[in-house]
Amino acid sequence: MAEANINVAGAPSDDPVNQVYRGPVNKAELDVLLQKAKAKNAERRAKAGKYESPALNINSLMDIFTNILVYLILTYANDPITLNREVNMPKSNALIDPKQAVQMTITPNHILVNNISVVQLSQYEYSRDAIDAEGTLATLKDALSKAREKQQRFAAGGGSNFEGMINVIANTDMPAKLLLRVLDTAGQAEFGQYKLAVVKNK
């Protein structure tokens, strides 16, 4: 049987500080001792019943999540402008905050009123059939008139006045011709306050 002089810290045996366990130890004997210790531990665990992991304290995490949740809900509820993915709005140094109003979005392929497509475009060009005798975009005018009636009912129910406000959201490359046509149509549908939506320049 091979014998080995094992020092606990693996330091030279003549070091007085590290001589915790003195004398030679038989390696086989040491294995037996380790096995006994393991068995004892297992026995103790079995006696204590099932093994339980320490409880994780998630109170701080809950606080963080609650704060994030409140912030996100406030941001979500306060935004009167919902952006279409096709739209790249221009930047501006304007300072007026948007208000809740009828939303008209102009993309290269559609004009949307409250996110419902009402006029089909092809790179900002509309078909001649879309124009009525008054020179307005007929389907747009109908959609805006319906939106206006709805707003008027809401205003009457809430005891306030109908302001005729419309938020216009458009791409940076939309030609002026279409903007003027659309604003003229909105005017025919009795909207009088036009708000051009922009991204705040930082």
Next chain:
Amino acid sequence: MAKVREPEPLPDLNLTPMMNLVCMIIPFLLLGASFVEYKVINVSASMEADGGGGGPSDEKENKPKLGLVIGVGPTGYYIIANLPGFQQSESKKIPKKGADYDTATLRKALHEIYQIWHKQAGVEEEHGATLSLDDNVPYEVIIQTMDAARYIPGTETQVPPKMMFDGISLAGGFQAVQIE
């Protein structure tokens, strides 16, 4: 002596279902949230350029009007106002700088007009202007032009900034003048 019973400690609240719920709501709200700040610009619309803020055609009032018109064409800006040096026949022209519209020069010219007009005696304060647009002017240029006209230069960082020409009326009918 009666033994006083110690109150039993309250059991820990199981927050795991609540955590699950919050973890589900947060990604949903993150998807819908926007981290860009939106603003709006108030405009009115008239189909033909007739002079801003009522213009000289307003016969009800005898007081002179500035009647500021900013033309935005394919080659640059022109400015018409009821002031010497800016009349219809001698409108100030600001050509493009390369591919870009020269908003800095436009701003200086508008500030000059604003100062000259408000130094005159017997005139009303004017903040209106008409943007006379060429059919193909991009929306971004319209916004840039309105930005150049909005604040008195140097007051943008003040709260509130001093307004120059912020009552913008959009109009078609761009006069095809030579801007070079």
